[in-house]
Amino acid sequence: MAEEKKVNKAKKLPRHPMxxxxxxxxxxxxxxxxxxxxxxxxxxxASRCLRCKKPKCVEGCPVNVKIxxxxxxxxxxxxxxxxxxxxxxxxxxxxxxxVCPQESQCEALCVLTKKGESVAIGRLERFAAxxxxxxxxxxxxxxxxxxxxxxxxIGGGPAGLTVAGDLVKLGHDVTIFEALHKxxxxxVYGIPEFRLPKAIVQAEVDYLKSLGVKIVESYVVGRxxxxxxxxxRFDACFIGxxxxxxxxxxxxxxxxxxxxxxxxxxxxxxxxxxxLFPEYDTPIVKGKRVATFGGGNVAMDSSRTALRLGAEKSYxxxxxxxxxxxxxxxxxxxxxxxxxxxxxLANPExxxxxxxxxxxxxxxxxxxxxxxxxxxxxxxxxxxxxxxxVEVDTVVVAIGNGPNPLVPSTTPDxxxxxxxxxxxxxxxxxxxxxxxxxxxxxxxxxxxxIEAMGAGKKAAVAIHEYLQDT
Amino acid sequence: MNxxxxxxxxxxxxxxxxxxxxxxxxxxxxxxxxxxxxxxNETGERVPLTVADTDPEKGLVTIIFQEVGKSTMxxxxxxxxxxxxxxxxxxxxxxxxGDFGTVLCVxxxxxxxxxHNIVKALKANGNKVISIxxxxxxxxxxxxxxxxxxxxxxxxxxxxGSYGIHGLVTKVEQELLEKNRESGEIGLVIGIGPPIxxxxxxxxxxxxxxxxxxxxxxxxxxxxGMCGACRVTVGGETKFVCVDGPEFDGHKVDFDEMxxxxxxxxxxxxxAVERYQHGNDCGCCDECGxxx
Ligand SMILES: Cc1cc2nc3c(=O)[nH]c(=O)nc-3n(C[C@H](O)[C@H](O)[C@H](O)COP(=O)(O)OP(=O)(O)OC[C@H]3O[C@@H](n4cnc5c(N)ncnc54)[C@H](O)[C@@H]3O)c2cc1C
Ligand SMILES: Cc1cc2nc3c(=O)[nH]c(=O)nc-3n(C[C@H](O)[C@H](O)[C@H](O)COP(=O)(O)OP(=O)(O)OC[C@H]3O[C@@H](n4cnc5c(N)ncnc54)[C@H](O)[C@@H]3O)c2cc1C
Ligand code: SF4
Ligand code: FES
Numbered sequence: 001m002a003e004e005k006k007v008n009k010a011k012k013l014p015r016h017p018m019x020x021x022x023x024x025x026x027x028x029x030x031x032x033x034x035x036x037x038x039x040x041x042x043x044x045x046a047s048r049c050l051r052c053k054k055p056k057c058v059e060g061c062p063v064n065v066k067i068x069x070x071x072x073x074x075x076x077x078x079x080x081x082x083x084x085x086x087x088x089x090x091x092x093x094x095x096x097x098x099v100c101p102q103e104s105q106c107e108a109l110c111v112l113t114k115k116g117e118s119v120a121i122g123r124l125e126r127f128a129a130x131x132x133x134x135x136x137x138x139x140x141x142x143x144x145x146x147x148x149x150x151x152x153x154i155g156g157g158p159a160g161l162t163v164a165g166d167l168v169k170l171g172h173d174v175t176i177f178e179a180l181h182k183x184x185x186x187x188v189y190g191i192p193e194f195r196l197p198k199a200i201v202q203a204e205v206d207y208l209k210s211l212g213v214k215i216v217e218s219y220v221v222g223r224x225x226x227x228x229x230x231x232x233r234f235d236a237c238f239i240g241x242x243x244x245x246x247x248x249x250x251x252x253x254x255x256x257x258x259x260x261x262x263x264x265x266x267x268x269x270x271x272x273x274x275x276l277f278p279e280y281d282t283p284i285v286k287g288k289r290v291a292t293f294g295g296g297n298v299a300m301d302s303s304r305t306a307l308r309l310g311a312e313k314s315y316x317x318x319x320x321x322x323x324x325x326x327x328x329x330x331x332x333x334x335x336x337x338x339x340x341x342x343x344x345l346a347n348p349e350x351x352x353x354x355x356x357x358x359x360x361x362x363x364x365x366x367x368x369x370x371x372x373x374x375x376x377x378x379x380x381x382x383x384x385x386x387x388x389x390v391e392v393d394t395v396v397v398a399i400g401n402g403p404n405p406l407v408p409s410t411t412p413d414x415x416x417x418x419x420x421x422x423x424x425x426x427x428x429x430x431x432x433x434x435x436x437x438x439x440x441x442x443x444x445x446x447x448x449x450i451e452a453m454g455a456g457k458k459a460a461v462a463i464h465e466y467l468q469d470t
Numbered sequence: 471m472n473x474x475x476x477x478x479x480x481x482x483x484x485x486x487x488x489x490x491x492x493x494x495x496x497x498x499x500x501x502x503x504x505x506x507x508x509x510x511n512e513t514g515e516r517v518p519l520t521v522a523d524t525d526p527e528k529g530l531v532t533i534i535f536q537e538v539g540k541s542t543m544x545x546x547x548x549x550x551x552x553x554x555x556x557x558x559x560x561x562x563x564x565x566x567x568g569d570f571g572t573v574l575c576v577x578x579x580x581x582x583x584x585x586h587n588i589v590k591a592l593k594a595n596g597n598k599v600i601s602i603x604x605x606x607x608x609x610x611x612x613x614x615x616x617x618x619x620x621x622x623x624x625x626x627x628x629x630x631g632s633y634g635i636h637g638l639v640t641k642v643e644q645e646l647l648e649k650n651r652e653s654g655e656i657g658l659v660i661g662i663g664p665p666i667x668x669x670x671x672x673x674x675x676x677x678x679x680x681x682x683x684x685x686x687x688x689x690x691x692x693x694x695g696m697c698g699a700c701r702v703t704v705g706g707e708t709k710f711v712c713v714d715g716p717e718f719d720g721h722k723v724d725f726d727e728m729x730x731x732x733x734x735x736x737x738x739x740x741x742a743v744e745r746y747q748h749g750n751d752c753g754c755c756d757e758c759g760x761x762x
């Protein structure tokens with residue numbers, strides 16, 4: 001009875017919106033879109049939480065963040081306490097609070113969802129983590145006495161960073177080898193500044209360094225040193241090299257000037273800061289009419305980047321309908337608000353260019369939804385004779401990424417599946433090679449930040465066990 | 471790390487320079503045909519350059535570059551003792567080594583640099599090597615002595631006849647392949663230089679049916695296979711030069727597409743150069759530290 005009343009009260013109290021830059025303004029700058037909660041709003045939002053005895057939300061989180069506890073601490077005004085509570089299970093709360101698909105994870109299972117709007121768990125997570133960072137008092141955890149065991153972590157994305165953090169706390173000597181000149185994986189080269197400020201990722205990387213993790217950047221494993229060679233000087237290896245292989249449509253005209261993979265477009269803009277050209281050296285084509293192919297987060301990031309680079313028109317061309325789009329709801333919503341136009345149920349068939357090799361348009365065909373396929377989504381089918389041309393000068397292909405083949409192809413004993421993903425036990429990260437573990441996108445295919453971190457956590461436990469016996 | 475240990479100017483106009491960079495791991499590991507990527511500083515772009523030579527004992531990697539734009543100009547302005555923010559490698563596939571019998575290496579201009587390291591590897595694998603090196607004019611030739619030491623036969627050409635044989639490298643290539651019709655000893659041609667020159671090296675060898683490798687200088691970003699900036703069409707298939715190459719069967723490369731793709735950033739490159747030279751002249755930015 002009492003429970004029922006509380007629910008009804010919370011239902012009446014709507015979820016607190018997070019203030020953000022106005023759509024028209026932010027569509028032309030690279031600053032972060034939302035400003036975050038104020039202390040007061042955070043406390044008010046946190047007090048909506050019912051502190052359920054059997055919190056469902058925790059089950060929805062791949063790393064089982066202690067949600068009612070940290071939310072409760074915010075409600076009580078103990079923001080630092082909340083941040084520490086978060087960090088017990090999630091090493092990167094400032095990142096996850098911004099990029100996790102909460103609506104299909106923790107927030108989907110919140111009891112309030114049934115009757116109204118869930119507690120804004122992601123926004124509160126972000127609030128607590130930001131509060132701690134701004135206070136500048138990052139709590140250093142206890143580090144176990146040195147074990148003398150050395151671990152090499154290949155790839156500095158969310159999976160690698162998590163493994164490294166967990167193992168260094170257990171007293172192991174950990175070195176991350178990162179191919180690019182900046183550590184963070186997709187967090188630095190893929191996800192744009194306006195969604196995840198790079199200073200936040202840098203703070204997390206610096207924090208790991210302060211724990212004693214060594215980081216060697218610009219070190220391409222497989223070329224400068226193979227996994228087998230690393231095993232001669234390390235007791236164990238973790239491979240977290242991600243899904244960094246761009247997939248193209250394999251249609252006519254894809255090598256025309258002005259056609260980018262999303263990886264190239266976003267890497268130029270984010271990692272290389274091409275949006276600051278000529279202050280930064282790396283150039284990028286600043287298209288006036290840009291079309292992005294695909295409907296995931298990567299496509300949203302690309303189409304929104306295009307606007308910020310000065311596009312007058314930025315289209316998303318997607319072969320299914322809005323309902324099937326895999327991107328986070330918030331990203332689709334933000335993209336729409338900023339002026340991205342959605343050409344749905346349309347599939348690019350051919351890219352058209354001029355005699356100098358520059359893109360001038362894309363020919364698409366209209367689609368309709370047929371029977372559901374294996375994924376449960378309704379399969380798009382072409383409508384014959386419905387071809388139409390959209391005039392564009394830039395295209396970004398964001399239809400997916402495959403596993404990065406560099407490490408597998410230079411490690412003969414490492415087993416992969418037929419798509420090229422490393423064969424690894426999902427509970428331990430164990431691979432076909434003794435002492436070699438793997439996790440994140442290189443194992444599962446392109447997934448999410450929190451899933452890569454979850455895989456890193458499990459692998460760290462398994463590696464720790466393995467090191468006890470060696 | 472990545473310290474410039476020696477610097478030498480090979481020619482002034484256009485400016486071609488050689489540097490040895492302290493990079494012991496790369497020096498030990500790099501093989502013929504591979505390249506490195508450098509980044510000057512925090513705001514710098516990632517620029518690919520071939521490994522021209524290595525000294526594993528001293529831990530040095532030799533690069534030779536022509537100053538064609540902002541990044542190579544700014545690299546050329548550095549002095550011995552300066553360091554590069556990043557020096558990454560070795561990247562790409564090494565030249566496939568085997569016993570090809572006689573290999574004909576055709577190098578144009580700056581292409582002499584990569585060719586040198588490949589010839590070194592070919593010789594170590596027991597091949598006979600005939601080399602042709604050429605440039606527009608005498609001043610632009612370099613490493614003639616090194617190439618002569620390594621090669622079993624060396625031909626030197628200049629377009630303007632100011633030194634050696636008067637004519638293009640493809641003229642000598644044509645003659646040698648004619649002669650080879652009977653003996654058939656040349657099992658492989660390797661052509662490295664400006665894209666146009668490589669295109670014609672391939673056109674020349676095609677009627678003779680001799681396999682021809684070229685090394686493609688496409689535009690790159692990460693150079694680890696992650697972005698596709700470097701893609702080219704080879705035999706109708708899209709390949710990534712940074713991981714599948716840089717060397718490909720030249721008879722199958724779509725050179726015209728590659729040449730068009732190399733022009734994507736011409737406008738921005740001009741802006742960058744103007745800004746760079748302006749900065750150097752007037753002392754109004756940090757480039758020169760306000761000295762001028
Ligand atoms: C544009 C974009 C937007 C996204 N948005 C979201 C989002 O909103 N929410 C979400 O949850 N997920 C999102 N994702 C997915 C998420 O980022 C990934 O699932 C996650 O980053 C995977 O982590 P990882 O550690 O496995 O790999 P990565 O993050 O890919 O990191 C792999 C690292 O390994 C390095 N590496 C590769 N090869 C080598 C080598 N040979 N030697 C050394 N280092 C190497 C790479 O340079 C890279 O730094 C997005 C992805 C993209 C591309
Ligand atoms: C595998 C590989 C090996 C190379 N080896 C050498 C070498 O040994 N010596 C040498 O002098 N040059 C080499 N190059 C070319 C060299 O990378 C470019 O000259 C350099 O990037 C130009 O940069 P810039 O800023 O000075 O000039 P920009 O102003 O950027 O460009 C000037 C010209 O160079 C071309 N170019 C621009 N960026 C690139 C790029 N990233 N890659 C290739 N071409 C580009 C443009 O098409 C333009 O015509 C190599 C390129 C590749 C891909
Ligand atoms: S980590 Fe992600 S899934 Fe877990 S509680 Fe936070 S936002 Fe929800
Ligand atoms: S340069 Fe990015 S894939 Fe080759």
